[in-house]
Amino acid sequence: MTFMFRVSHDIQEHIPQAVRAICDTLKDNGYQAYLVGGAVRDSLRGEAPEDWDVATDALPTTVLSLFPKTIPTGIKYGTVTVMLRGIAVEVTTFRSDGIYRDARHPEDVSFSTSIAEDLQRRDFTINAIAYDPEARKFIDPFGGRRDLGRRLLRTVGDPQERFAEDALRMLRFFRFMATLRFRPHRRTLAAIDPPRIRNVSSERIRDELSKLLLAKLPSKTLLTMHETGLLQEILPEVAQGDGITQGSFHRFDVLHHSLQALDSALPRLQLRWAALLHDAAKPMTRIEDADGIHFYGHDVEGEKLTRAILTRLRYSRELTEKVALLVRWHMFPIHSRSTDKALRRFIRKVGKENVLDLMEIRRADILALGRQATWAGWTHWETLRERLVEVMDSDATFAVSDLAVSGHDVMAALDLPPGPAVGAVLEWLLEKVLDDPQLNQRTRLLKLMQSYEKTPLVQKRQENTYQ
Numbered sequence: 001m002t003f004m005f006r007v008s009h010d011i012q013e014h015i016p017q018a019v020r021a022i023c024d025t026l027k028d029n030g031y032q033a034y035l036v037g038g039a040v041r042d043s044l045r046g047e048a049p050e051d052w053d054v055a056t057d058a059l060p061t062t063v064l065s066l067f068p069k070t071i072p073t074g075i076k077y078g079t080v081t082v083m084l085r086g087i088a089v090e091v092t093t094f095r096s097d098g099i100y101r102d103a104r105h106p107e108d109v110s111f112s113t114s115i116a117e118d119l120q121r122r123d124f125t126i127n128a129i130a131y132d133p134e135a136r137k138f139i140d141p142f143g144g145r146r147d148l149g150r151r152l153l154r155t156v157g158d159p160q161e162r163f164a165e166d167a168l169r170m171l172r173f174f175r176f177m178a179t180l181r182f183r184p185h186r187r188t189l190a191a192i193d194p195p196r197i198r199n200v201s202s203e204r205i206r207d208e209l210s211k212l213l214l215a216k217l218p219s220k221t222l223l224t225m226h227e228t229g230l231l232q233e234i235l236p237e238v239a240q241g242d243g244i245t246q247g248s249f250h251r252f253d254v255l256h257h258s259l260q261a262l263d264s265a266l267p268r269l270q271l272r273w274a275a276l277l278h279d280a281a282k283p284m285t286r287i288e289d290a291d292g293i294h295f296y297g298h299d300v301e302g303e304k305l306t307r308a309i310l311t312r313l314r315y316s317r318e319l320t321e322k323v324a325l326l327v328r329w330h331m332f333p334i335h336s337r338s339t340d341k342a343l344r345r346f347i348r349k350v351g352k353e354n355v356l357d358l359m360e361i362r363r364a365d366i367l368a369l370g371r372q373a374t375w376a377g378w379t380h381w382e383t384l385r386e387r388l389v390e391v392m393d394s395d396a397t398f399a400v401s402d403l404a405v406s407g408h409d410v411m412a413a414l415d416l417p418p419g420p421a422v423g424a425v426l427e428w429l430l431e432k433v434l435d436d437p438q439l440n441q442r443t444r445l446l447k448l449m450q451s452y453e454k455t456p457l458v459q460k461r462q463e464n465t466y467q
Ligand code: ATP
Pocket: 036, 037, 038, 039, 051, 053, 121, 122, 123, 124, 127, 128, 166, 168, 169
């Protein structure tokens, strides 16, 4: 049975003209048209939605014929994207899903003429509200608006059945908990069945995880997820930090410290992942001796672990490498009183584009010690950041390509054939310039080159130290 409400609400203000026009066209042709899904939910929460979804009883082929610009996005599942006045609207035919196979995909979907039936297949009550923009009527058979008011997240129907049908919903449950900051309905939470998540593709897990990690404060949700055992299924490396103590300097164990760091990091995906994973190798590297607790090499091991985790989750190579680098260097040893030379070496080592991200990870790491109220070192953090920015903004040279001379100059000046020797000379020059940026002038470098042959090899290969 469907309950109808006549409510005039803010939602009207949010609806773009193009979305209204699409509904009008459907209605003028004798079809039903409702706004559904996240857009209804978010505008009722007073937030401007990004995407709009329309549900209709018109069949996909009809939708294709009613609008001049369309993309058959998911015809099998009834979805056509309608492009109108610069926005894309997903128009989906009312559906009732058949038997689910492999805990993920319905065996078959059948199109329906009933909005009530369509709402029934949706995941959570707050996502199962339909709105008729013309009649200004809500169709809300599962009390979605009441749950919105109570900030309660629960499935449409029996949670065990709904999670058994489609295991991705378990992760969507936690994602919405984190992003909306809603409480979990007790029975829905109790129905979480972690091993079922193995039926879900890595890409889908990745997409939900990304949204979850970008929530304002994801830690509480991740802890709840850990309590259900789902974190262990998806990110066992993180879950294993539970109970790994770190000695007197730290207030939290590795899991709680990592989650605090996560909350403290700016909401950019690479920073959030790096904060969550920066100590992921601590459980496997922990040793305890007379001097205390140590995690030797957890940065190097952490880099490998990070790469394995993000590759497993099918993140792009670019994001994976970026996060791996941040984890690798999160222990960077420069400080507010390091020499300019040490700062330059550090910048060169990690790459200019990563320096400020590493400072952000350091900030999150310090905040997550749980002792920030008494931490007197913030001025050092700020000073170091300012100095790094200053060095990067100045004309200081960082890469061979920034040298005032080229490989051709080296070959001509030292009468060398093309080959590794040329690169060696350039590297050697770069070392000199890092020590003294004033040297980076063509005439001075050409002159300096002449002394290359005379320098003993050991000295040329000086170790890159930071101090
Ligand atoms: P977002 O703001 O992230 O877009 P959303 O609620 O719109 O949130 P979508 O993934 O865009 O999420 O899905 C649109 C709607 O489709 C949902 O609101 C929900 O009604 C329904 N839905 C999506 N995924 C599922 C699922 N796995 N099971 C049941 N219903 C789903």
